[in-house]
Amino acid sequence: MITALKKFGFFVLAMAGVLGAPAPTSAGPLDLLVSPSFPQCHDEKVLGKIVKRFNWAEDYNWKRGFYLKDIERVRERVVQDGEHRLIPRRYCRAHAQLTNGRHPTLYYLIEGGQGFAGNSFNVEFCLGGYDRWNEYDGSCRVLRY
Numbered sequence: 788m789i790t791a792l793k794k795f796g797f798f799v800l801a802m803a804g805v806l807g808a809p810a811p812t813s814a815g816p817l818d819l820l821v822s823p824s825f826p827q828c829h830d831e832k833v834l835g836k837i838v839k840r841f842n843w844a845e846d847y848n849w850k851r852g853f854y855l856k857d858i859e860r861v862r863e864r865v866v867q868d869g870e871h872r873l874i875p876r877r878y879c880r881a882h883a884q885l886t887n888g889r890h891p892t893l894y895y896l897i898e899g900g901q902g903f904a905g906n907s908f909n910v911e912f913c914l915g916g917y918d919r920w921n922e923y924d925g926s927c928r929v930l931r932y
Contacts, residue, residue, distance in 0.1 A: 825875055825877070825899030825900070825908060826897060827863070827877070828862070828877060828879035828881075828895075829861045833879075833897055834858045836910045837855070837858065837893070837895060837910060838855050838857075838858065840910075840912070841854070841912070841914070842854045842855055852887070853885050853886045853887035853889075854885065854886045855883055855885060855886075855914075856884045856885060856886050857883075857884040858881045858882070858884070858893060859881065859884060860881055860882045861879060861880075861881040862879065862880050863879055864878040864879060864880050864931075864932055865877075865878040865932045866878075874898050874899065874900065875898070875899040876896055876897065876899075877896070877897040877899075878895075878896055878931075878932040879894070879895050879897065880893070880895075880931075881893045881895070883914055891914050891915045891916050891917060892914075892915040892927075893912060893914050893915070894912065894914075894915070894923075894927045894931055895910055895911065895912035895930060896911045896912070896930050896932075897909070897910055898911070911923075911930060912930070913927035913930050914927075915927055
C-alpha cells in the first residue's frame with residue numbers, strides 16, 4: 788500500500804512538473820517552407836539523394852548499364868504548404884542526363900518533415916520512360932501535378 792502511494796506521489800509530482808513547465812516553442816506549418824527540413828527543388832541535398840538512389844537501383848536491381856549523371860533545368864511546379872495540409876509538399880520537374888546519352892524528364896516530390904523521425908525531408912522521383920513497375924502510374928502521372 789505504501790509503495791503504491793509513493794508511486795502515485797511520484798506520478799503527481801512528475802505531472803505537476805510537466806504541466807507547470809512553460810510550453811516549448813515549435814515551428815508553425817509555414818515555417819517548414821523556409822526551414823532546412825523542407826528544401827527547394829534545386830537544393831544539392833535533394834538532387835544528390837535522387838542521383839544516389841537512382842544509381843543504387845541501377846547497380847542492385849536493373850543492371851541496364853547506364854547511370855544518372857546530372858540533373859539540369861530544375862523547375863518548381865507546385866507548393867502545397869503545411870497550413871492547408873498536414874504534410875508540406877513541393878512538386879518539381881527537371882531534365883536528367885543519363886550516361887547512355889538520353890535526357891528524359893525527371894519528376895520529383897519533396898515532402899517536409901518526412902525523413903528519419905520527422906526531422907528531415909523525403910524525396911520521391913520518377914524518370915519518364917524508366918518507371919518499369921509503374922510505381923507512379925503511367926508516365927509518372929502521380930508526381931507530375
